[in-house]
Amino acid sequence: MSDFQIPTLSRRRFLAGSAGLAVSATVLSACGGGDDGGGAGSSGGDGGSVELPTFKKIEATVMPDLPGDGIVQDVYFSYPDPPYQAVEHPTGSGGELRAMLMTYSTPPTPMDQNSYWQRMNDDLGVTFIPDLVPADDYVEKFSTVIAGGGELPEIIQAPLWMPLPRMGELIKSQFTDLTEYLSGDAVLTYPNLANIPTASWKNAVNQGILWGVPIPRPQFPSVMYVRMDRSEQAGFAEFPKTQEEFLEWGEAMTDTSKQQYAFAAVQNGWMENAVNGMYEQPNKWHLDGDTLTREWDHPGYFDGTDFVKQVWDLGYLHPDTPGMQVSQQQTLFWNGTIAACENGISAVSSAAQYPDVPLGARAPWTKDGSKVHAMQNTGIFSVNALKKGLEKAKVEEYLNILDYLAAPFGSQEYTTISFGLEGEQYTIENGSPTPIQDKAADLAINLKYVATAPQTLYAPEMAVQDTYTRFHELQQELATGLVPDPCVTLRSETLERNGQYEQEILDVRTGYILGRKTLDDLKGAVQKYNDEIGAEVNAEMMAAIEARG
Amino acid sequence: MARTAVTDRHGELVAYRSVPFVTRLRRDYPLLVMIVPAVALMLLFIYIPLLGNVIAFMDYVPFVPFLDNGWVWFENFERLFADGDFWLALANTLVFTALNLLLFFPIPVMLALFVHSLLHPWLRSFLQSVLYLPHFLSWVIVVGFFQQTLGSAGVLNQFLAQNGLDPVNLMQNPELFKFMIVGQTVWKEAGWGTIIFLAALTAIDDALYESAAMDGAGVGRRLWHITLPGIRPIIILMLILRLGDALSVGFEQFLLQRNSVGPAAAEVLDTYVYYHGVVAGNWSVGVAAGLFKGVVGLILILAANKFAHLLGEDGIYKSTRR
Amino acid sequence: MRSDTAARASDASPAGTPTPAGTKLTAEATQFRTRGKYAPPIWGHRPGPLTNILRVVAFVILIALVLFPFLIVVSTSLSTGQAITDAGGLVVIPTEISLEAYTRILTGGVVTQSLLVSIVVTAAGTAISLVVTVLAAYSLSRVGTLWHRGLLMTVLLTFLFAPSIIPLYVVVQGLGMLDTLWALILPTSLSAFNLVIVRGFIMNLPPELFEAARIDGASEWWVLTRLAVPLSKSVIAVVGLFYGVTYWNAFFNAMLYLRDTSNWPLQLVLRTYVLQGAPLTLDNTGEIPPPSQAVQMAVVVIAIIPVLLVYPFVQRHLTKGVLTGALKG
Known part of the structure; x- marks a missing residue:
């Protein structure tokens, strides 16, 4: 900061008051989701029992090339033809439908010049007005708009990744209780919503009510992506499963004189999925009878940290790792500077951009390579709520619209929602809808963040079909060893309000790996958490688990 | 209009204690009218919303009605002051401010004098229009550049490795971090900082130089006796304003490098507030820290101003009793 | 205005001639009046050769320190994704010019x-x-x-x-x-x-x-x-x-x-x-x-x-x- 910069108040305000992740997005994002403090990874309710919506998978009219099972994703190599009609019921009855949504894309073409938007208004039976917020700023806008007390939009994307202290009160005062509409078999009125897996719905329960509709995502954690070309050059046809071979592989891949390193990780990520797998760590929490423990209450936490320190000291990790950003890691991976790094399960879609790079992936195996030990994910992108005070008829109308938007892959509705109008936003090439580049902005009204079907993998390009096949097998492997988080969807008020304790553990751990801190310091930070908030947090979590039943 | 006021050495009105209010109002109302728009804007967009800062004394959560948040009075401040990390962040911040004042602050002044001393108008305006550019790069990009040049896998270390020399770890060294921060700030902001001093230089009466030159004053003496005194009030003003902001040394720049050097070296007040207020879900703590910063800034400004008066400078406001 | 003053001065008294007041100008003062087209600033002076070299060096270093990174910014913006990846993220001189980034931003x-x-x-x-x-x-x-x-x-x-x-x-x-x-x-x-x-x-x-x-x-x-x-x-x-x-x-x-x-x-x-x-931690699927x-x-x-x-x-x-x-x- 300069002396002479105009003191832009926004920065100070940002710090002075409200929540802000503005700058942090790139900083905090861990490759494949770090231990993100503040309960950011977990989400959902404070218990109370409610019957979750019945899961009823829609049978595909065109069989996938590699069929999934609700956990493992369906993989298609060709576009289903002809698409079927998925929605029979009416949608909206006119008027405006506003939605406050995050966006990762640029603003849409204005409605009057946007044939896709106009068409979707017709299909949805409402004038759809998104209030789009760049994803990094969403937390601030959400807090401000709620606290501002003005009229809320009808649909609100709830930022479950942020600390939401007193979330129960928030839900009760701002959102509509959807239990009677969606709980149990009631959801069958909306077949496409019933197609959303139960694990995703769990996130939408709090205070004994169902308060929203999840945007589903795969439940798999990050995996280690591997450049098979570099691996094969060094004589490894397969990425090794055991810890011992992991180190051998690391050594073979590292040649500092040629600026080549085996691994990298985004800030604080430290290849945590691979390492947690080796040491068979719990997924954030471990429930044994009625005793709740954290991951650092298990010896594997410290052994795993020591292992990372060993890898760092051996120089197998890129030296910029402590401050690494996602984009830098991606550059280093695709240009071959590093040979492996962890990334989210859906990052496989980048493969199409680099067809020359043979891409492999490794599941998190235990030390001896005998089984997979992978942290189960929340299975959502977000949960979307309806604002409070809507009449029953309106609620049903909006749920019909959400159901329409959740039409699965292979349906006419899905094609229009995802690709737009043929000849306007996409063309059919080799039987596959291909977006027209210049028209991408038409689709940026972000309907896919209002409601959507579980994701499928679709790879029309021959070049990457091998990769997708490998990933399908990988997903099947992962599914054999998914470790659930016993506290997923549950929140502890004390933990929400004291994120600095977890942050300190994270900081000290990084310090220990880099040699700035000792193991005793790390144990001290854990002890501090346990002494000062641990008991209270555990008690709150236990109460929540019991209430959930 | 009656002008019976006492004036100081500048011929400015100083003491009015004896003049009745109505007379003063009648005489000064044009000046009061001029400040009305500014006062209105400050009231609406600063002072009224500032009332919201009472949440520093509450256990505030934005998701429930305002009055449902309980009053905790000074608990948030007590929490801050009882936390060793807060004092660490404060100490770091003060070190960075001190380094900034010592190592950064003089550079824009010197650069401005250098630009000013260039004779060729084309070169002068070229330099001037290039220097300020880095201000417009974000910290992510600036830190990226430093990483790519001086980082462990950067250009410098590649060069050292090729020549068989030992690598140097500049970007992950907590000891050197202070100087890296100053270096980055100098690169990004020094050019932008010259602008205000260049403006100050234009306000020096050319006639002074002319007559000094006539009297045979060399370049050094002209610099010392005309140029520097001419911009001294602005330098002092900038210094005092900087002190008012002493507890803000930047945020993103530190957040980006915090992991590489560790919080012991890189935690400053703003990052502390970020982790203990924002990330930790404590809105009140952030506001409490903001109030603390403001109070400290106020004290520093008043003290610096007092000091300036002792040196015979005006500072931000003039002493009314001279 | 300064330039007016300088111009007036040089009109009135060519180099070295006595001023109307009759005082001989010092060399320094004279110099204000001798530079024709590029009227130097009135506070300026003609530096000695050594100072001059130092000033040129300082000038060049300053320009390079600022412009080189900007060259990288511009070059990278004009490069293809492949070229950037190969260069490790930042390109100094683009191998081939690609306007793709600009067209992507500016279309629509x-x-x-x-x-x-x-x-x-x-x-x-x-x-x-x-x-x-x-x-x-x-x-x-x-x-x-x-x-x-x-x-x-x-x-x-x-x-x-x-x-x-x-x-x-x-x-x-x-x-x-x-x-x-x-x-x-x-x-x-x-x-x-x-x-x-x-x-x-x-x-x-x-x-x-x-x-x-x-x-x-x-x-x-x-x-x-x-x-x-x-x-x-x-x-x-x-x-x-x-x-x-x-x-x-x-x-x-x-x-x-x-x-x-x-x-x-x-x-x-x-x-x-x-x-x-x-993305924030929320999107850890990498999509x-x-x-x-x-x-x-x-x-x-x-x-x-x-x-x-x-x-x-x-x-x-x-x-x-x-x-x-x-x-x-």
Whole structure:
């Protein structure tokens, strides 16, 4: 900061008051989701029992090339033809439908010049007005708009990744209780919503009510992506499963004189999925009878940290790792500077951009390579709520619209929602809808963040079909060893309000790996958490688990 | 209009204690009218919303009605002051401010004098229009550049490795971090900082130089006796304003490098507030820290101003009793 | 004006000739009058060869330190994704020029529309800010007037204490400014920092000028518009630049107060390009790829071009002295 910069108040305000992740997005994002403090990874309710919506998978009219099972994703190599009609019921009855949504894309073409938007208004039976917020700023806008007390939009994307202290009160005062509409078999009125897996719905329960509709995502954690070309050059046809071979592989891949390193990780990520797998760590929490423990209450936490320190000291990790950003890691991976790094399960879609790079992936195996030990994910992108005070008829109308938007892959509705109008936003090439580049902005009204079907993998390009096949097998492997988080969807008020304790553990751990801190310091930070908030947090979590039943 | 006021050495009105209010109002109302728009804007967009800062004394959560948040009075401040990390962040911040004042602050002044001393108008305006550019790069990009040049896998270390020399770890060294921060700030902001001093230089009466030159004053003496005194009030003003902001040394720049050097070296007040207020879900703590910063800034400004008066400078406001 | 003075001087007395007053000019003083086309600044001097070399070196180093990274910014923005990946993220000299990043940003008309919004907001905002600031600065430069101390403190405190976002939002909402461009201008239109700077300049002007005018019976308005403003042109230009840049770079208020994306200013639109795929922890599925380096750098270039275009107008006021002969009348 300069002396002479105009003191832009926004920065100070940002710090002075409200929540802000503005700058942090790139900083905090861990490759494949770090231990993100503040309960950011977990989400959902404070218990109370409610019957979750019945899961009823829609049978595909065109069989996938590699069929999934609700956990493992369906993989298609060709576009289903002809698409079927998925929605029979009416949608909206006119008027405006506003939605406050995050966006990762640029603003849409204005409605009057946007044939896709106009068409979707017709299909949805409402004038759809998104209030789009760049994803990094969403937390601030959400807090401000709620606290501002003005009229809320009808649909609100709830930022479950942020600390939401007193979330129960928030839900009760701002959102509509959807239990009677969606709980149990009631959801069958909306077949496409019933197609959303139960694990995703769990996130939408709090205070004994169902308060929203999840945007589903795969439940798999990050995996280690591997450049098979570099691996094969060094004589490894397969990425090794055991810890011992992991180190051998690391050594073979590292040649500092040629600026080549085996691994990298985004800030604080430290290849945590691979390492947690080796040491068979719990997924954030471990429930044994009625005793709740954290991951650092298990010896594997410290052994795993020591292992990372060993890898760092051996120089197998890129030296910029402590401050690494996602984009830098991606550059280093695709240009071959590093040979492996962890990334989210859906990052496989980048493969199409680099067809020359043979891409492999490794599941998190235990030390001896005998089984997979992978942290189960929340299975959502977000949960979307309806604002409070809507009449029953309106609620049903909006749920019909959400159901329409959740039409699965292979349906006419899905094609229009995802690709737009043929000849306007996409063309059919080799039987596959291909977006027209210049028209991408038409689709940026972000309907896919209002409601959507579980994701499928679709790879029309021959070049990457091998990769997708490998990933399908990988997903099947992962599914054999998914470790659930016993506290997923549950929140502890004390933990929400004291994120600095977890942050300190994270900081000290990084310090220990880099040699700035000792193991005793790390144990001290854990002890501090346990002494000062641990008991209270555990008690709150236990109460929540019991209430959930 | 009656002008019976006492004036100081500048011929400015100083003491009015004896003049009745109505007379003063009648005489000064044009000046009061001029400040009305500014006062209105400050009231609406600063002072009224500032009332919201009472949440520093509450256990505030934005998701429930305002009055449902309980009053905790000074608990948030007590929490801050009882936390060793807060004092660490404060100490770091003060070190960075001190380094900034010592190592950064003089550079824009010197650069401005250098630009000013260039004779060729084309070169002068070229330099001037290039220097300020880095201000417009974000910290992510600036830190990226430093990483790519001086980082462990950067250009410098590649060069050292090729020549068989030992690598140097500049970007992950907590000891050197202070100087890296100053270096980055100098690169990004020094050019932008010259602008205000260049403006100050234009306000020096050319006639002074002319007559000094006539009297045979060399370049050094002209610099010392005309140029520097001419911009001294602005330098002092900038210094005092900087002190008012002493507890803000930047945020993103530190957040980006915090992991590489560790919080012991890189935690400053703003990052502390970020982790203990924002990330930790404590809105009140952030506001409490903001109030603390403001109070400290106020004290520093008043003290610096007092000091300036002792040196015979005006500072931000003039002493009314001279 | 300085150049006029210099020109007058050189017309009147060619090099080395005695001045009308009969004094022999010193070598230093003479030099002001001998340089024809490039009239040197009046404070200038002809340095010795050694100093000159040092100055050239300093000049070149400064330029290189600043321009080299900018070369990288521009080169990277013009490179293909493959070239950038191969180069490790930053390109010094592009192997082949690719305008892909720019076409990607500029097609579709969204950026052009937002550019218009930004220009309107920046122009109107800077004008409003300057008027309010100069009026208040002049008013506060008159020490000892009614309520002077209190008003000055009122301004200073705004430099030290900033309101938080939520109450400000409530005010803006209450004023009915949500979804209007006013919300991008008025809340940030007054900077205490800038006000204090302008006031400092005005107070630094020779007080004799003002006193003389006042004794002649000039109104405060006359003194402000005819004396203070013309003599403070340089600082007004600088503070105008500060305000302009703040409005130009601002995205946060737009994010908070605007619902209609067709009112988004350029920086908010550009922000979405940089953010794409720099996701929060929420998206740990990796489905949003990180932004391309080329696009990130193109965003820098696009955002900086308007500043480059405007800066020369400000710079004009930074090169000329404003006070030449002002005292002598």
